[in-house]
Amino acid sequence: MLFPIPPALICAVPQDDDLKTLALTEQQKTLFASLAQSGFKRLGVQKRALPDESYVTLAAPRAEYKLFVYVTESRTALQREVTVDESKEDAEKLYSPLLKSRFPQLTSSYIPSGDALDILLGTGETTIVLRLASPAQTATPLWLSSALEELDKAAQQLKNPPKATDPSGVTPTDPIGAALKTAGLTFTDIGNFYKLKYTFTDSKRAQFVFVRKAIWEYNSLKIQELYSTFYESETAPSAELTQKLFQKTFTIGGLILEAPSESQKLWRIRYRLDAPTTIPTNTLKTYLQLVAGTADALEKELNTEDKL
Amino acid sequence: MNTIFLALALLGAPQLSDEALKAQAKSALDATKLTFSASASGKSYTLVFDNEGNRKQTLYFTQTPNRVSTLVTYNIYTICWASKDAPPDEALMRKVLTKSKKLGVFYLFKDTNNFWSIRFSVRFDATEMKESPTADDPLVKALKDTIYLVNAVGEETDKELNGDKDIR
Numbered sequence: 001m002l003f004p005i006p007p008a009l010i011c012a013v014p015q016d017d018d019l020k021t022l023a024l025t026e027q028q029k030t031l032f033a034s035l036a037q038s039g040f041k042r043l044g045v046q047k048r049a050l051p052d053e054s055y056v057t058l059a060a061p062r063a064e065y066k067l068f069v070y071v072t073e074s075r076t077a078l079q080r081e082v083t084v085d086e087s088k089e090d091a092e093k094l095y096s097p098l099l100k101s102r103f104p105q106l107t108s109s110y111i112p113s114g115d116a117l118d119i120l121l122g123t124g125e126t127t128i129v130l131r132l133a134s135p136a137q138t139a140t141p142l143w144l145s146s147a148l149e150e151l152d153k154a155a156q157q158l159k160n161p162p163k164a165t166d167p168s169g170v171t172p173t174d175p176i177g178a179a180l181k182t183a184g185l186t187f188t189d190i191g192n193f194y195k196l197k198y199t200f201t202d203s204k205r206a207q208f209v210f211v212r213k214a215i216w217e218y219n220s221l222k223i224q225e226l227y228s229t230f231y232e233s234e235t236a237p238s239a240e241l242t243q244k245l246f247q248k249t250f251t252i253g254g255l256i257l258e259a260p261s262e263s264q265k266l267w268r269i270r271y272r273l274d275a276p277t278t279i280p281t282n283t284l285k286t287y288l289q290l291v292a293g294t295a296d297a298l299e300k301e302l303n304t305e306d307k308l
Numbered sequence: 309m310n311t312i313f314l315a316l317a318l319l320g321a322p323q324l325s326d327e328a329l330k331a332q333a334k335s336a337l338d339a340t341k342l343t344f345s346a347s348a349s350g351k352s353y354t355l356v357f358d359n360e361g362n363r364k365q366t367l368y369f370t371q372t373p374n375r376v377s378t379l380v381t382y383n384i385y386t387i388c389w390a391s392k393d394a395p396p397d398e399a400l401m402r403k404v405l406t407k408s409k410k411l412g413v414f415y416l417f418k419d420t421n422n423f424w425s426i427r428f429s430v431r432f433d434a435t436e437m438k439e440s441p442t443a444d445d446p447l448v449k450a451l452k453d454t455i456y457l458v459n460a461v462g463e464e465t466d467k468e469l470n471g472d473k474d475i476r
Contacts, residue, residue, distance in 0.1 A: 239398035251376040254413030
């Protein structure tokens, strides 16, 4: 929503008492008059730690958001907060590049000296603070109008972010999916997983490998799972077989037993490998080959029939 | 379709001289600033974590690198359950082996003295480790966080399976 500020009306608006305690420049007085004229209601004035630093809080005309105006002798900034559902980390990944790419004009138009747009992330619910600043003497009513418009556009982008997909359908939040494409591998997108089929030139056997799209995180670790199933049956593996298989050790990766669940009715044993999301393409190819080769060898050991 | 020649993680590549890699792995552990020492057998480095409730968890970092294809890996493991002479029964195996963790797997181990254990292990890929790694290197951070994860899973599983009896 844009609130145009008719320049003709600005000078007719008198200064209110609450602002008289602030050392405002003529331009800043004009800005507050413009905001009042446009329906913004002042909620409070707060002096900050530094002598000439103040914050004025205003409610938007239909109280749909709060606007903060930060003033010093040399600087004026408009600030508005938007709360988003993402975690701090996800919000930073998703919105920082989005805002930087969509609003590059903020820097050049309004802030010759620098920080036109701040993204401040708090804890818990993530609050993104959009801030536009200008030297006090150039914070004209025209600047105010444009700044409000820019803040409004940016806020709308935060509320309705575009789908983060590229033409291949691989999302940037799924780095290994993107790496599969870069590697030139043939794969099928099956919802939560990518499916790859490997054929062995010597045995003519084949093996399906799956890449889980979800990223698992632990501290600095970010991982996506690669796996291949080599045992699949309505009956659970015997204790003897379980003991035999799970005593096997591997140079990399290992086995996991999957019990039947609501989503699938079979007992499965998978060979799995955890790949860091930053994995180089060549290493990813090696990992996938290891998963396919190892799972196929295990399947062959259990059953000469090549089902999986 | 992706066509490959057979490559097995099951089979290690032929052992080469590992001395340089061993020195590199020790440097990486040094860079984590965690306290570790050589195990009695000399095969591993051990790291002992003090966990809540005066519980401890010992982690083992194998000194000898494993190689497959172009990869160099090390086994980081901890013991979650142990028994002299008797393997885990079917119910226990199913309970533990179906646990899916963010990283790593559980496996069974029987030593030469018929001592059975359930271990939690992560095979750490150190292929890209620098010769003289520092604390700021991403792979050193990953190593440190992997060690923390192995401790956390080991301690959690130990507590779940053994209650007050603390497998150290």
